Amino acid sequence: MDGMTVTAFTKSVSEVAAESGVAASAVRFYEQHGVITAIRTAGDQRRFDDSAACRIRVAKVAQRVGLTVREIAAVFADLPDEPRPADWGRVATTLIAEAEARTAALKSHLNDMRSPGRLCEIEV
Numbered sequence: 001m002d003g004m005t006v007t008a009f010t011k012s013v014s015e016v017a018a019e020s021g022v023a024a025s026a027v028r029f030y031e032q033h034g035v036i037t038a039i040r041t042a043g044d045q046r047r048f049d050d051s052a053a054c055r056i057r058v059a060k061v062a063q064r065v066g067l068t069v070r071e072i073a074a075v076f077a078d079l080p081d082e083p084r085p086a087d088w089g090r091v092a093t094t095l096i097a098e099a100e101a102r103t104a105a106l107k108s109h110l111n112d113m114r115s116p117g118r119l120c121e122i123e124v
Contacts, residue, residue: 007081009039009047019053020060027056034073035059051083058091065099 016036017024030036031046036055038046059072067075075094079087112122 007049009049011048011050011052013046013048016048016052016056020056022056022060027052030056030059030069033069035069035076049081051079051081054083054088055079058088058095062095062099065095066102067095067098071098 011019013024013027016027020027022030027036027048028046031038031048036048036052038048038052041047055076059069059076062072062075063069075091079091083091113119115122
């Protein structure tokens with residue numbers, strides 16, 4: 001195959017769920033929203049590659065800092081089929097920058113709420 005690597009989609013929904021610490025319904029949710037990708041077997045069962053559980057674990061952390069599933073899927077869109085550490089490093093850099101920006105915005109909002117003016121006069 002021209003020296004190209006073929007990604008093996010061998011993991012079932014339940015295997016990905018167990019590896020990522022989420023319910024099977026969450027695995028299907030993340031697939032539906034483009035965070036992970038599955039292929040279908042002849043028996044119409046989903047099969048995922050080895051990176052699916054890692055993607056879900058990273059997505060869960062990103063959600064905790066306020067990213068939406070769509071935003072996370074967009075960050076993952078540039079990942080190759082078989083992400084290497086450098087690829088994950090780029091994802092981490094993006095997620096960290098986004099988390100820091102959101103943290104700064106939250107701190108700014110907190111300062112606004114602490115100001116002596118009326119709460120309803122805060123600029124939004």
